Amino acid sequence: MDARLIPESKDSLRANRELLTKNKTFQRMSQDAANGREFNDIIVEYNCAYSPEKPLKVWGGQHRSKSIQIASEKETSRYHGFRIYFCLTKEQRSALALVSNTNINVSNDLFDRQLEEIMVGLHLRKWCEQVGLLTVGEDFPDAKSHAERVTTQLARTFIVNFFLGKKKGAEFSSADQLLKNYYEPYLCESGTGTLDEKYYDIVKNQDSNIWKDKGLQEAGEAFALLNKAQNNAIKKSKINNKGFRNKALTLSVLPAWAFVAGLLQSHPARLKNHLAIPKLAKGASDPLNAKEMSTYKHDQDEKTYRGLGNRSSITDRQRMAQVFLARSLDPSACFDKKLIDKAVSTVIGLKVLSKGYAL
Protein backbone atom coordinates (compact mmCIF):
# COMPACT_ATOMS: atom_id res chain seq x y z
CA MET A 1 0.00 0.00 0.00
CA ASP A 2 3.04 2.28 0.17
CA ALA A 3 2.82 3.07 -3.54
CA ARG A 4 5.45 5.45 -4.90
CA LEU A 5 5.15 7.99 -7.66
CA ILE A 6 8.77 7.44 -8.79
CA PRO A 7 9.39 3.70 -8.45
CA GLU A 8 13.07 3.82 -9.30
CA SER A 9 13.85 6.41 -6.61
CA LYS A 10 14.40 5.29 -3.02
CA ASP A 11 13.70 8.85 -1.93
CA SER A 12 10.19 8.68 -3.29
CA LEU A 13 7.98 8.01 -0.29
CA ARG A 14 4.48 6.68 0.11
CA ALA A 15 2.21 8.93 -1.94
CA ASN A 16 -1.23 7.96 -0.70
CA ARG A 17 -3.04 9.75 2.11
CA GLU A 18 -2.77 8.28 5.59
CA LEU A 19 -5.00 5.40 6.55
CA LEU A 20 -7.74 6.46 8.90
CA THR A 21 -8.05 3.27 10.92
CA LYS A 22 -10.00 4.87 13.74
CA ASN A 23 -12.65 6.22 11.40
CA LYS A 24 -16.03 4.63 12.02
CA THR A 25 -16.55 3.98 8.30
CA PHE A 26 -13.27 2.10 8.15
CA GLN A 27 -14.20 0.06 11.20
CA ARG A 28 -17.53 -0.79 9.60
CA MET A 29 -15.73 -1.68 6.38
CA SER A 30 -13.36 -4.00 8.29
CA GLN A 31 -16.29 -5.66 9.96
CA ASP A 32 -17.96 -6.17 6.57
CA ALA A 33 -14.75 -7.62 5.12
CA ALA A 34 -14.49 -10.02 8.04
CA ASN A 35 -18.04 -11.11 7.27
CA GLY A 36 -17.05 -11.91 3.70
CA ARG A 37 -18.22 -8.80 1.83
CA GLU A 38 -16.99 -8.46 -1.75
CA PHE A 39 -15.17 -5.24 -2.65
CA ASN A 40 -14.75 -4.01 -6.20
CA ASP A 41 -12.91 -1.46 -8.28
CA ILE A 42 -9.75 -1.40 -6.22
CA ILE A 43 -7.25 0.48 -8.35
CA VAL A 44 -3.76 -1.01 -8.42
CA GLU A 45 -0.62 -0.81 -10.53
CA TYR A 46 1.41 -3.87 -11.42
CA ASN A 47 5.01 -2.78 -10.74
CA CYS A 48 7.98 -4.86 -9.60
CA ALA A 49 10.51 -2.02 -9.65
CA TYR A 50 10.24 -1.81 -5.85
CA SER A 51 8.97 -4.23 -3.21
CA PRO A 52 8.78 -6.99 -5.85
CA GLU A 53 7.39 -9.42 -3.31
CA LYS A 54 4.17 -7.38 -3.50
CA PRO A 55 3.81 -6.45 -7.19
CA LEU A 56 0.34 -4.89 -6.88
CA LYS A 57 0.68 -1.33 -5.63
CA VAL A 58 -2.59 0.10 -4.35
CA TRP A 59 -3.58 3.57 -5.60
CA GLY A 60 -7.29 3.63 -5.03
CA GLY A 61 -9.05 1.74 -2.25
CA GLN A 62 -6.35 1.46 0.37
CA HIS A 63 -8.93 1.34 3.16
CA ARG A 64 -10.77 -1.47 1.40
CA SER A 65 -7.44 -3.24 0.80
CA LYS A 66 -6.48 -2.89 4.45
CA SER A 67 -9.88 -4.26 5.49
CA ILE A 68 -9.37 -7.24 3.17
CA GLN A 69 -5.87 -7.74 4.57
CA ILE A 70 -7.15 -7.77 8.16
CA ALA A 71 -9.99 -10.12 7.20
CA SER A 72 -7.63 -12.52 5.42
CA GLU A 73 -5.55 -12.74 8.59
CA LYS A 74 -8.71 -14.02 10.22
CA GLU A 75 -9.01 -16.60 7.43
CA THR A 76 -11.84 -14.89 5.55
CA SER A 77 -11.25 -15.77 1.94
CA ARG A 78 -13.15 -14.57 -1.12
CA TYR A 79 -12.70 -12.92 -4.53
CA HIS A 80 -12.57 -9.13 -4.87
CA GLY A 81 -12.62 -6.93 -7.94
CA PHE A 82 -9.42 -5.14 -9.01
CA ARG A 83 -8.64 -2.78 -11.84
CA ILE A 84 -4.98 -3.43 -12.67
CA TYR A 85 -2.82 -1.01 -14.63
CA PHE A 86 0.39 -2.13 -16.37
CA CYS A 87 3.41 -0.25 -17.72
CA LEU A 88 2.30 3.19 -16.54
CA THR A 89 4.35 6.22 -17.53
CA LYS A 90 5.25 8.72 -14.83
CA GLU A 91 2.53 11.09 -16.04
CA GLN A 92 -0.09 8.35 -16.13
CA ARG A 93 0.85 7.18 -12.63
CA SER A 94 0.67 10.71 -11.32
CA ALA A 95 -2.78 11.22 -12.84
CA LEU A 96 -3.93 7.90 -11.39
CA ALA A 97 -2.63 8.82 -7.93
CA LEU A 98 -4.31 12.19 -8.08
CA VAL A 99 -7.66 10.82 -9.16
CA SER A 100 -7.54 8.02 -6.60
CA ASN A 101 -6.69 10.35 -3.75
CA THR A 102 -9.25 12.98 -4.59
CA ASN A 103 -11.57 12.37 -1.76
CA ILE A 104 -14.93 14.03 -1.74
CA ASN A 105 -15.46 14.19 1.96
CA VAL A 106 -18.95 12.89 2.60
CA SER A 107 -20.24 14.38 5.83
CA ASN A 108 -21.83 12.40 8.61
CA ASP A 109 -24.92 14.55 8.18
CA LEU A 110 -25.40 13.31 4.64
CA PHE A 111 -24.96 9.70 5.76
CA ASP A 112 -27.52 10.26 8.50
CA ARG A 113 -30.01 11.91 6.17
CA GLN A 114 -29.82 9.13 3.61
CA LEU A 115 -30.03 6.41 6.22
CA GLU A 116 -33.03 8.08 7.84
CA GLU A 117 -34.96 8.10 4.60
CA ILE A 118 -34.08 4.50 3.75
CA MET A 119 -34.62 2.98 7.20
CA VAL A 120 -37.35 5.13 8.75
CA GLY A 121 -38.93 7.09 5.94
CA LEU A 122 -39.94 10.72 6.01
CA HIS A 123 -41.52 10.81 9.49
CA LEU A 124 -38.71 12.76 11.13
CA ARG A 125 -38.54 15.36 8.39
CA LYS A 126 -42.30 15.77 8.34
CA TRP A 127 -42.37 16.13 12.13
CA CYS A 128 -39.69 18.84 11.95
CA GLU A 129 -41.78 20.63 9.32
CA GLN A 130 -44.88 20.43 11.52
CA VAL A 131 -43.21 21.89 14.57
CA GLY A 132 -41.30 24.53 12.64
CA LEU A 133 -37.77 23.20 12.92
CA LEU A 134 -37.68 22.90 9.11
CA THR A 135 -39.71 24.85 6.62
CA VAL A 136 -42.00 22.92 4.28
CA GLY A 137 -39.99 21.34 1.49
CA GLU A 138 -36.72 21.92 3.30
CA ASP A 139 -34.52 18.90 4.02
CA PHE A 140 -32.00 18.23 6.77
CA PRO A 141 -28.67 19.74 5.78
CA ASP A 142 -26.04 17.50 4.22
CA ALA A 143 -23.33 19.33 6.15
CA LYS A 144 -24.08 21.09 9.40
CA SER A 145 -21.29 23.61 8.97
CA HIS A 146 -22.96 25.09 5.88
CA ALA A 147 -26.49 25.31 7.21
CA GLU A 148 -27.91 26.87 10.31
CA ARG A 149 -30.72 24.44 10.87
CA VAL A 150 -31.47 21.23 12.62
CA THR A 151 -29.59 18.17 11.35
CA THR A 152 -30.85 14.59 11.23
CA GLN A 153 -28.71 13.78 14.26
CA LEU A 154 -30.14 16.68 16.26
CA ALA A 155 -33.73 15.90 15.30
CA ARG A 156 -33.28 12.26 16.33
CA THR A 157 -31.60 13.41 19.53
CA PHE A 158 -34.59 15.62 20.31
CA ILE A 159 -37.04 12.74 19.89
CA VAL A 160 -34.97 10.29 21.94
CA ASN A 161 -34.39 12.71 24.80
CA PHE A 162 -38.00 13.74 25.02
CA PHE A 163 -39.04 10.12 25.58
CA LEU A 164 -36.08 9.33 27.85
CA GLY A 165 -36.96 12.32 29.99
CA LYS A 166 -40.63 11.43 30.00
CA LYS A 167 -39.85 7.92 31.19
CA LYS A 168 -37.55 9.24 33.91
CA GLY A 169 -40.05 11.85 35.05
CA ALA A 170 -42.76 9.24 35.44
CA GLU A 171 -40.56 7.52 38.05
CA PHE A 172 -40.89 10.50 40.39
CA SER A 173 -44.07 10.99 42.30
CA SER A 174 -43.15 14.43 43.65
CA ALA A 175 -41.50 17.49 42.17
CA ASP A 176 -39.12 17.37 45.13
CA GLN A 177 -37.54 14.22 43.76
CA LEU A 178 -36.82 15.91 40.44
CA LEU A 179 -34.32 18.13 42.18
CA LYS A 180 -32.50 15.37 43.96
CA ASN A 181 -31.23 13.76 40.79
CA TYR A 182 -28.96 14.76 37.98
CA TYR A 183 -29.70 13.69 34.45
CA GLU A 184 -27.85 12.34 31.46
CA PRO A 185 -29.31 13.62 28.20
CA TYR A 186 -28.38 11.39 25.30
CA LEU A 187 -26.66 12.29 22.05
CA CYS A 188 -27.58 10.11 19.07
CA GLU A 189 -24.71 8.68 17.10
CA SER A 190 -23.91 10.16 13.75
CA GLY A 191 -22.18 8.85 10.63
CA THR A 192 -21.93 5.28 11.81
CA GLY A 193 -23.77 3.74 8.91
CA THR A 194 -26.36 2.26 11.25
CA LEU A 195 -29.32 3.84 12.98
CA ASP A 196 -28.68 4.92 16.53
CA GLU A 197 -29.96 2.12 18.79
CA LYS A 198 -32.01 4.27 21.12
CA TYR A 199 -33.61 6.11 18.22
CA TYR A 200 -34.31 2.86 16.43
CA ASP A 201 -36.01 1.47 19.56
CA ILE A 202 -38.44 4.39 19.45
CA VAL A 203 -39.19 4.46 15.73
CA LYS A 204 -38.92 0.78 14.74
CA ASN A 205 -42.62 0.23 15.16
CA GLN A 206 -44.01 1.96 12.07
CA ASP A 207 -47.49 1.96 13.57
CA SER A 208 -46.19 3.84 16.57
CA ASN A 209 -47.97 7.03 17.46
CA ILE A 210 -44.88 8.90 18.54
CA TRP A 211 -45.12 11.28 15.59
CA LYS A 212 -48.56 12.32 16.83
CA ASP A 213 -47.60 12.57 20.51
CA LYS A 214 -49.10 15.85 21.73
CA GLY A 215 -46.41 16.46 24.34
CA LEU A 216 -43.67 15.92 21.80
CA GLN A 217 -45.43 18.16 19.31
CA GLU A 218 -45.81 20.94 21.88
CA ALA A 219 -42.17 20.59 22.94
CA GLY A 220 -40.97 20.64 19.34
CA GLU A 221 -42.96 23.80 18.60
CA ALA A 222 -41.67 25.53 21.73
CA PHE A 223 -38.11 24.58 20.92
CA ALA A 224 -38.45 25.83 17.34
CA LEU A 225 -39.68 29.16 18.72
CA LEU A 226 -36.78 29.35 21.16
CA ASN A 227 -34.32 28.63 18.36
CA LYS A 228 -35.91 31.32 16.22
CA ALA A 229 -35.95 33.85 19.06
CA GLN A 230 -32.30 33.13 19.84
CA ASN A 231 -31.34 33.45 16.20
CA ASN A 232 -33.21 36.71 15.69
CA ALA A 233 -31.95 38.24 18.93
CA ILE A 234 -28.32 37.55 18.08
CA LYS A 235 -28.74 38.84 14.53
CA LYS A 236 -29.81 42.16 16.00
CA SER A 237 -27.09 42.21 18.67
CA LYS A 238 -23.56 43.60 18.56
CA ILE A 239 -21.99 40.12 18.55
CA ASN A 240 -23.68 38.42 15.63
CA ASN A 241 -21.70 35.22 15.53
CA LYS A 242 -22.79 31.82 14.32
CA GLY A 243 -22.11 30.04 17.62
CA PHE A 244 -24.34 32.43 19.54
CA ARG A 245 -27.05 32.43 16.86
CA ASN A 246 -27.27 28.67 16.90
CA LYS A 247 -26.86 28.22 20.64
CA ALA A 248 -30.09 26.22 20.87
CA LEU A 249 -28.83 23.79 18.25
CA THR A 250 -25.61 22.79 20.00
CA LEU A 251 -24.99 19.17 20.88
CA SER A 252 -25.48 19.81 24.57
CA VAL A 253 -28.23 22.46 24.63
CA LEU A 254 -30.71 20.65 22.39
CA PRO A 255 -30.51 17.22 24.08
CA ALA A 256 -30.75 18.80 27.53
CA TRP A 257 -33.71 20.99 26.58
CA ALA A 258 -35.59 18.04 25.04
CA PHE A 259 -34.81 15.79 28.01
CA VAL A 260 -36.16 18.35 30.47
CA ALA A 261 -39.28 18.85 28.30
CA GLY A 262 -39.90 15.11 28.62
CA LEU A 263 -39.02 15.02 32.29
CA LEU A 264 -41.55 17.73 33.13
CA GLN A 265 -44.47 16.13 31.27
CA SER A 266 -45.98 15.08 34.58
CA HIS A 267 -45.27 18.51 36.17
CA PRO A 268 -47.42 20.89 34.08
CA ALA A 269 -46.62 24.13 35.91
CA ARG A 270 -42.92 23.66 35.54
CA LEU A 271 -43.33 22.43 31.98
CA LYS A 272 -45.11 25.67 31.11
CA ASN A 273 -42.13 27.64 32.42
CA HIS A 274 -39.70 25.47 30.50
CA LEU A 275 -41.57 25.78 27.22
CA ALA A 276 -41.85 29.55 27.42
CA ILE A 277 -39.08 31.65 25.93
CA PRO A 278 -37.08 32.95 28.89
CA LYS A 279 -36.97 36.64 29.55
CA LEU A 280 -33.66 38.33 28.93
CA ALA A 281 -31.10 38.38 31.71
CA LYS A 282 -29.81 41.81 32.70
CA GLY A 283 -27.40 43.01 30.02
CA ALA A 284 -28.07 40.04 27.75
CA SER A 285 -29.30 40.38 24.19
CA ASP A 286 -30.58 36.85 23.67
CA PRO A 287 -32.84 34.46 25.62
CA LEU A 288 -30.16 31.82 26.14
CA ASN A 289 -27.57 34.40 27.17
CA ALA A 290 -24.96 32.77 24.96
CA LYS A 291 -22.23 35.21 25.95
CA GLU A 292 -22.58 34.46 29.65
CA MET A 293 -22.58 30.74 28.93
CA SER A 294 -19.52 31.04 26.72
CA THR A 295 -17.48 32.58 29.53
CA TYR A 296 -18.70 30.18 32.20
CA LYS A 297 -16.10 27.97 33.82
CA HIS A 298 -16.07 25.83 36.95
CA ASP A 299 -12.97 25.05 39.01
CA GLN A 300 -13.23 21.45 37.80
CA ASP A 301 -12.91 22.45 34.17
CA GLU A 302 -9.77 22.23 32.17
CA LYS A 303 -7.96 25.35 31.05
CA THR A 304 -9.18 24.79 27.52
CA TYR A 305 -12.88 24.57 28.47
CA ARG A 306 -14.82 26.77 26.05
CA GLY A 307 -17.83 27.57 28.19
CA LEU A 308 -21.18 26.02 28.92
CA GLY A 309 -23.23 24.50 26.15
CA ASN A 310 -20.46 24.45 23.58
CA ARG A 311 -19.33 20.87 23.76
CA SER A 312 -21.14 17.61 23.20
CA SER A 313 -19.61 15.96 26.28
CA ILE A 314 -21.85 14.24 28.79
CA THR A 315 -20.68 16.71 31.44
CA ASP A 316 -21.98 19.60 29.40
CA ARG A 317 -25.27 17.84 28.69
CA GLN A 318 -25.75 17.09 32.40
CA ARG A 319 -25.03 20.70 33.29
CA MET A 320 -27.35 22.09 30.65
CA ALA A 321 -30.17 19.82 31.82
CA GLN A 322 -29.76 21.19 35.34
CA VAL A 323 -29.71 24.76 34.01
CA PHE A 324 -33.04 24.20 32.22
CA LEU A 325 -34.48 22.39 35.21
CA ALA A 326 -33.49 25.24 37.55
CA ARG A 327 -35.04 27.77 35.20
CA SER A 328 -38.32 25.84 35.15
CA LEU A 329 -38.78 26.48 38.88
CA ASP A 330 -39.73 30.08 38.35
CA PRO A 331 -41.53 31.69 35.40
CA SER A 332 -39.52 34.87 35.83
CA ALA A 333 -36.15 33.11 35.96
CA CYS A 334 -33.61 33.91 33.28
CA PHE A 335 -30.24 32.52 32.29
CA ASP A 336 -28.07 34.78 34.39
CA LYS A 337 -24.79 33.97 36.08
CA LYS A 338 -26.47 33.23 39.40
CA LEU A 339 -28.79 30.61 37.93
CA ILE A 340 -26.02 29.02 35.87
CA ASP A 341 -23.62 28.92 38.86
CA LYS A 342 -26.20 27.33 41.10
CA ALA A 343 -27.31 24.77 38.52
CA VAL A 344 -23.78 23.62 37.72
CA SER A 345 -22.89 23.48 41.43
CA THR A 346 -25.97 21.35 42.02
CA VAL A 347 -24.93 18.81 39.39
CA ILE A 348 -21.41 18.67 40.78
CA GLY A 349 -22.67 18.28 44.36
CA LEU A 350 -25.17 15.59 43.35
CA LYS A 351 -22.51 13.70 41.44
CA VAL A 352 -20.22 13.70 44.47
CA LEU A 353 -23.04 12.41 46.66
CA SER A 354 -23.94 9.74 44.10
CA LYS A 355 -20.44 8.25 44.37
CA GLY A 356 -21.65 6.93 47.67
CA TYR A 357 -18.55 8.08 49.47
CA ALA A 358 -20.42 10.28 51.87
CA LEU A 359 -20.42 9.04 55.43
Next chain:
Amino acid sequence: MTRYYRELIEDAQWFCDQADNAQASLNQGRFTSASILFSFVALESFINNMMFDFTALPSGLLTPHEQGFLAEKAVELADSGANAGKFEITDKRRYQSLEYKIMFLVARFSKDTVDKGSTLWQRFQKMKNVRDSLTHPRKDEIKVPSLSEAEEAIGVTKEIIQLVSQKVWGKKVQF
Protein backbone atom coordinates in the same frame (compact mmCIF):
# COMPACT_ATOMS: atom_id res chain seq x y z
CA MET B 1 -15.17 38.79 36.27
CA THR B 2 -14.61 35.99 38.77
CA ARG B 3 -10.97 35.12 39.37
CA TYR B 4 -10.32 31.47 39.95
CA TYR B 5 -7.66 29.58 41.86
CA ARG B 6 -5.67 29.08 38.67
CA GLU B 7 -5.27 32.78 37.98
CA LEU B 8 -4.58 33.46 41.65
CA ILE B 9 -1.83 30.83 41.70
CA GLU B 10 -0.42 32.46 38.57
CA ASP B 11 -0.40 35.77 40.45
CA ALA B 12 1.44 34.12 43.33
CA GLN B 13 3.98 32.72 40.88
CA TRP B 14 4.39 36.14 39.23
CA PHE B 15 5.19 37.79 42.55
CA CYS B 16 7.55 34.95 43.38
CA ASP B 17 9.40 35.49 40.09
CA GLN B 18 9.61 39.22 40.84
CA ALA B 19 11.03 38.39 44.25
CA ASP B 20 13.63 36.19 42.63
CA ASN B 21 14.63 39.02 40.26
CA ALA B 22 14.71 41.56 43.11
CA GLN B 23 17.33 39.46 44.91
CA ALA B 24 18.31 40.88 48.30
CA SER B 25 16.74 44.32 47.86
CA LEU B 26 13.95 45.75 50.02
CA ASN B 27 11.50 44.89 47.23
CA GLN B 28 12.13 41.19 47.61
CA GLY B 29 10.21 41.10 50.90
CA ARG B 30 7.30 42.96 49.33
CA PHE B 31 7.11 40.42 46.52
CA THR B 32 7.49 37.34 48.73
CA SER B 33 4.75 38.64 51.07
CA ALA B 34 2.40 39.25 48.14
CA SER B 35 3.21 35.84 46.69
CA ILE B 36 2.38 34.03 49.94
CA LEU B 37 -0.86 35.94 50.34
CA PHE B 38 -1.93 35.11 46.78
CA SER B 39 -1.10 31.42 47.27
CA PHE B 40 -3.48 31.27 50.21
CA VAL B 41 -6.13 33.36 48.47
CA ALA B 42 -6.02 30.77 45.67
CA LEU B 43 -6.48 27.94 48.13
CA GLU B 44 -9.29 29.76 49.97
CA SER B 45 -10.98 30.45 46.63
CA PHE B 46 -10.82 26.80 45.63
CA ILE B 47 -12.13 25.56 48.97
CA ASN B 48 -14.88 28.18 49.21
CA ASN B 49 -16.07 27.44 45.67
CA MET B 50 -16.22 23.75 46.48
CA MET B 51 -18.23 24.56 49.61
CA PHE B 52 -20.58 26.63 47.43
CA ASP B 53 -21.26 23.60 45.21
CA PHE B 54 -22.64 21.73 48.20
CA THR B 55 -24.70 24.63 49.47
CA ALA B 56 -26.52 24.48 46.14
CA LEU B 57 -27.80 20.97 46.88
CA PRO B 58 -31.54 20.62 47.36
CA SER B 59 -32.74 20.51 50.94
CA GLY B 60 -32.94 17.20 52.72
CA LEU B 61 -29.65 15.80 51.42
CA LEU B 62 -27.50 17.38 54.15
CA THR B 63 -28.23 18.11 57.80
CA PRO B 64 -28.86 21.72 58.88
CA HIS B 65 -25.50 21.72 60.69
CA GLU B 66 -23.70 20.58 57.56
CA GLN B 67 -25.54 23.16 55.48
CA GLY B 68 -24.74 25.85 58.02
CA PHE B 69 -21.07 24.92 58.05
CA LEU B 70 -20.89 24.97 54.24
CA ALA B 71 -22.68 28.33 54.02
CA GLU B 72 -20.64 29.68 56.99
CA LYS B 73 -23.86 30.64 58.74
CA ALA B 74 -24.94 29.98 62.32
CA VAL B 75 -27.38 27.15 63.01
CA GLU B 76 -29.81 27.67 65.88
CA LEU B 77 -32.81 25.94 67.32
CA ALA B 78 -35.93 27.75 66.18
CA ASP B 79 -38.14 28.72 69.12
CA SER B 80 -41.17 29.88 67.17
CA GLY B 81 -43.02 29.48 63.91
CA ALA B 82 -43.52 26.39 61.81
CA ASN B 83 -39.97 25.18 62.49
CA ALA B 84 -40.15 25.58 66.28
CA GLY B 85 -37.97 22.92 67.91
CA LYS B 86 -35.98 22.28 64.73
CA PHE B 87 -32.48 23.43 63.85
CA GLU B 88 -32.39 26.04 61.15
CA ILE B 89 -29.79 28.13 59.37
CA THR B 90 -29.77 31.78 60.36
CA ASP B 91 -28.37 34.81 58.55
CA LYS B 92 -25.63 35.21 61.16
CA ARG B 93 -22.14 34.76 59.76
CA ARG B 94 -20.00 31.98 61.24
CA TYR B 95 -16.68 31.98 59.45
CA GLN B 96 -14.83 28.69 59.57
CA SER B 97 -11.09 28.22 59.55
CA LEU B 98 -9.43 27.00 56.38
CA GLU B 99 -8.24 23.81 58.10
CA TYR B 100 -11.74 22.98 59.31
CA LYS B 101 -13.19 23.50 55.84
CA ILE B 102 -10.61 21.19 54.26
CA MET B 103 -11.11 18.54 56.93
CA PHE B 104 -14.89 18.70 56.62
CA LEU B 105 -14.96 18.48 52.81
CA VAL B 106 -12.67 15.46 52.78
CA ALA B 107 -14.40 13.67 55.67
CA ARG B 108 -17.95 14.33 54.44
CA PHE B 109 -17.54 13.83 50.74
CA SER B 110 -14.84 11.18 50.34
CA LYS B 111 -14.01 7.81 51.75
CA ASP B 112 -11.21 9.33 53.75
CA THR B 113 -10.14 11.80 56.38
CA VAL B 114 -7.24 14.24 56.29
CA ASP B 115 -4.07 12.69 57.67
CA LYS B 116 -2.96 15.42 60.05
CA GLY B 117 0.27 13.59 60.76
CA SER B 118 1.33 13.65 57.11
CA THR B 119 4.29 15.69 55.90
CA LEU B 120 1.99 17.63 53.58
CA TRP B 121 -0.28 18.71 56.42
CA GLN B 122 2.72 19.75 58.55
CA ARG B 123 4.10 21.80 55.66
CA PHE B 124 0.67 23.35 55.14
CA GLN B 125 0.40 24.33 58.82
CA LYS B 126 3.87 25.84 58.74
CA MET B 127 3.10 27.96 55.68
CA LYS B 128 -0.26 28.95 57.07
CA ASN B 129 1.52 30.31 60.14
CA VAL B 130 3.67 32.41 57.83
CA ARG B 131 0.53 33.66 56.07
CA ASP B 132 -1.10 34.44 59.44
CA SER B 133 1.93 36.44 60.50
CA LEU B 134 1.39 38.61 57.40
CA THR B 135 -2.35 39.07 57.83
CA HIS B 136 -2.25 39.52 61.62
CA PRO B 137 1.09 41.26 62.18
CA ARG B 138 2.45 41.82 65.70
CA LYS B 139 5.45 44.01 66.31
CA ASP B 140 7.19 41.30 68.31
CA GLU B 141 6.77 38.77 65.47
CA ILE B 142 7.43 40.78 62.31
CA LYS B 143 9.41 38.70 59.87
CA VAL B 144 9.91 39.24 56.17
CA PRO B 145 9.25 35.94 54.35
CA SER B 146 12.09 34.50 52.32
CA LEU B 147 12.03 33.51 48.66
CA SER B 148 12.08 29.82 49.59
CA GLU B 149 9.03 30.34 51.82
CA ALA B 150 7.17 31.97 48.92
CA GLU B 151 8.07 29.02 46.70
CA GLU B 152 7.02 26.57 49.39
CA ALA B 153 3.66 28.35 49.81
CA ILE B 154 2.91 27.94 46.10
CA GLY B 155 3.93 24.30 46.18
CA VAL B 156 2.00 23.40 49.30
CA THR B 157 -1.22 25.18 48.30
CA LYS B 158 -1.15 23.43 44.91
CA GLU B 159 -0.69 20.08 46.65
CA ILE B 160 -3.56 20.73 49.06
CA ILE B 161 -5.81 21.72 46.14
CA GLN B 162 -4.91 18.47 44.36
CA LEU B 163 -5.48 16.46 47.52
CA VAL B 164 -8.97 17.86 48.09
CA SER B 165 -9.85 17.65 44.39
CA GLN B 166 -8.84 14.01 44.19
CA LYS B 167 -10.57 13.04 47.41
CA VAL B 168 -13.85 14.85 46.75
CA TRP B 169 -14.16 14.94 42.95
CA GLY B 170 -12.05 11.87 42.26
CA LYS B 171 -9.99 13.80 39.73
CA LYS B 172 -6.95 16.04 39.49
CA VAL B 173 -7.23 19.66 38.48
CA GLN B 174 -5.01 21.43 35.98
CA PHE B 175 -2.87 24.41 36.95
